[in-house]
Amino acid sequence: MARTAGSDGERTEAAIREAAVDLIARHGYEAVTMRQLAARVGVQPAALYRYFPTKEELLFTLMRAHMEALLGAWNDARPSSGDAAERLSAFVANHIAFHIERRSQTHVSNMELRSLSPERLTIILRLRTSYEKELRAILREGAESGVFDIDDIGLTAMAIIQMITGVIVWFRPDERLSVEGVTRTYLSMTMRLVGASTKREIHHVQAGTRLRA
Amino acid sequence: MARTAGSDGERTEAAIREAAVDLIARHGYEAVTMRQLAARVGVQPAALYRYFPTKEELLFTLMRAHMEALLGAWNDARPSSGDAAERLSAFVANHIAFHIERRSQTHVSNMELRSLSPERLTIILRLRTSYEKELRAILREGAESGVFDIDDIGLTAMAIIQMITGVIVWFRPDERLSVEGVTRTYLSMTMRLVGASTKREIHHVQAGTRLRA
Structure with missing residues (x-):
């Protein structure tokens, strides 16, 4: 045919x-x-x-597709039940897995905001904000229910996103570390950052790692 | 004259x-x-x-000067006495203050490693490694003396550097937050990340903030 x-x-x-x-x-x-x-x-x-x-239309399409895929991946990975610590583990594991598979797209998305016209930049920044809001909602819920102990929800959300996106800068899965190993350590660091208790941390690190296994 | x-x-x-x-x-x-x-x-x-x-000589000069200035600033800010928590506070406060004042240089240094020839890239990466080693030495000393509780020295060092460099991506000092306020929150998050106790954390966050006042 x-x-x-x-x-x-x-x-x-x-x-x-x-x-x-x-x-x-x-x-x-x-x-x-x-x-x-x-x-x-x-x-x-x-x-x-x-x-x-136009070339800018192409850049915009790439950047929008990247953010929509990230929001879609999180939508699929988001646990339907569980507490804030479980949802945070799923968020971090999904974020790391997504970005490790898309190094070049991530570099383009982070570097070339400078090259978008104001209207297109607004659309991309709105998608970013939607994604960051998901994390802030998890942190807020955890802080309110006493699962987390957080000083500043907004700064903690930015710190977590920068920390876990930073994995792609230095990490290559063929080195001494596997994606699973790196994810486990970053989940543990994230749980410390949000003031989750150690027992909870270990439980949810394992839960989060299984999501990616 | x-x-x-x-x-x-x-x-x-x-x-x-x-x-x-x-x-x-x-x-x-x-x-x-x-x-x-x-x-x-x-x-x-x-x-x-x-x-x-050559144009590459110019880029290399900019990137080398940036890393040498960062190493020099840390050399000046490094406390001559004190424990690992105090040194870590000074490291974070210096790193944030340095990068907030040099947004464009930082973007160039992080983005344009791709544009250096292998020999020049090696020189820049060596300077970066020297700087990261300073942080790893602080984390190791803190872990060995029981001041910190850290799973993986290398990953924790990378996580801290990505987290605190990330401040320049979103932070503008004319918004609701001052440089001092942001530094204080990031110092607090760093202390959580390395498993420092809360009492110690508050003490050293204040010590660290004074360094930048």
């Missing part, structure tokens, strides 16, 4: 997006040209513009 | 470095040209090359 135009189109679009993430992560958004990208994908520059009318 | 050529030269070099940090932080290293940089500084392109024979 002949392949449909639709499926060819989807494959081409996926190839463009993948090549764009690689090139932008390596050279920076401004330095990458649509011509260079077309050559990498093996299509004519004119073909690119059928999928992405 | 006429200004000496040397002092003019120093001013020009400082102007080039400052403009380069701004342009690279905004556009990315590859997208910035020596011509664009010369125009920003108000000199002929040929004049730039007297100071920096």
